[in-house]
Amino acid sequence: MSTIESPPVTATSELLSLYAQMRRTRALNDEAIALQRQGALTGFPPCTGQEAAQVGSAAALDPAVDFAFPTYRELGAMLTLGITPLALMAPHRGLSFGGAFDAREAHVAPINAVVGGTALHAVGWAMGAKLDGEEACALTYFGDGASSQGEVHEAMNFAAIFELPVVFLCQSNGWAISTPTERQVGGGSVAARAAGYGLPGEQVDGNDVLAVRDATARAVHRARCGGGATVIEAFTYRLGPHSTSDDPSRYRDRAEEEAWESRDPIDRAREQLRGSLDDAEDHFARIEHEITLELDAVRAGLGLLQAPTMREQMELAYARMPAATRAANAAWLQDGIDG
């Protein structure tokens, strides 16, 4: 099965579009950090430095047929999969949990801070796709930190046993808050664990957007064709803090950060494009102009995002609200008015 290979995508136009998504991600990411400093967002988990791993992997998916399961740090992947910036800012403004979008329509699960467990949801979704005879795959994002969770092991084992179309996309980004990868991943490689399940495992330079795109495309193709699951370990680096509440200077060296800053995935793609496009600067200018317009719209739209009412949040708890629960909720709301 795994002998079926999709052609590598190296066309310059493809790289340009991936570059645009990475720049868009970095710009919104930086804007979100600024908005948090201004008090417009309650907190934000930056993905600075991981744009190639996220954009490259998401670009290999077709959200019309496939389904992605993100963690909380998947801004680049989710933008690439078509989720709007404002939908992704809503959780960080305290207005939404998983993002202000329809997960069923978008084929993207809500963002999730309890990492590891969603790998099993990808397995279940993939099982459903296989039962329905669809040529589709589920891609689950996780990091070197989440690779320690037992549920990730269970998910890989289930995917192997049931021969399911799943792509396990690990962004090994150096740090799980303050715990470095070498104190997280026994044996040193998440991809190497794939062999234990009889699955193909692949390590890829996570800061090379085309390499990530190609590796993921191969895995997606194999999954859709009935070839089963793949574990991809994309080596990258979380250049920023874990979140806007975190201070990495407490636990890691500036020299390490500088070394990775010199390997910035966006800079790398920009240099590649300069080498292969005569009018590269014109394209860059156009991309930056479009980003400026988008950020203007984000700032304008942020204040218009509506907070849900307590009544609306109560309604979400059940598809079929029991009468006793409805009565108790009404009494609770009434106490708030009377009080």
Added chain:
Amino acid sequence: MAEWTMQEALNAALADCLADDDRTLILGEDVGRNGGVFRVTAGLQERFGEQRVFDTPLAEAGILGTAVGLCMHGFRPIAEMQFDGFTFPAFNQLAAHVSKLRTRSGGALNLPLTLRVPSYGAIRSPEHHSESIETFCAHLPSIKVVSPSTPSEAYALLRAAVADPDPVVFLEPKSRYWSREERVAGDDLVGAGARQSGADADAERGDGYASRIVRSGSDVTLIAWGACVQRCVQAAAFAAEDGVEVEVLDLRWLKPLDVDGLVASVARTRRAVVVHEAPVTLGLGAEVAALLGERLFGTLAAPVGRVGAPDMPYPVAALEDEYLPSPDRILLAIQRTFDAVAA
């Protein structure tokens, strides 16, 4: 057949669920060829195929997490935890994901899954095989919990659980699997139960999450579910010999609680005792007692009594008869509701 066991009734309910809706699936440990360690899924893989009824690796979080993903692909999975004590490895899926996913997704993702759990003690099991997990489950938002007490009830409630659009934890009283009881005619037992337990409240409780009156009495209400219903019926028979007329209320649904049904019964009897196998501390009896206190403070003739376990792990099999709610303990608790005097 005029009589059936709960194992047969549950098996029939699962077969009918699978036959009626091709999106239903059964997954769990040893549920396929082996038909489940309690034979509740016996013959189902043979009849419906390995794609509809299948064994999983020994990993409870994996089973429940996979069921969540199956829901996201439009299936209606029925997952089995082999024993109550094996639910704990899946608790992260239950508390962090199943309980929250509908809200987290803004209502986009429904989880019409049923989690069957052979529950409670009294079968001389090794440790971790006799747990009462209802409080843990009922405390989680968005999760419904139900526990049947008879074969026909089990059939109807399992059908209702599988049909429900929300996640339902279905706690099967494993000590009752093999007791043979009369098969109640008609498949609308849930509705029938609601009608039995107070026609005046029917409009309010037409959602089906209703308790039922197992035995009518005017002096005191015993409140129980699952295996303890039969214990209460026995205690009620003993009490009748002493001239005390005991009403036995089978809660059925532990979440939502049938508040109106509880209040209607205890308003008549003015005395209530809740009986469960779980520890008394924060057992579901605490919630029932608090509700009755709020609703019937001026009516109650005595504080609501609770019969349950001490604050200790479920004991070795040699001690379980002493540990479980005996008729004597239930009768003592009833007696205390008559002895109670306001300070």
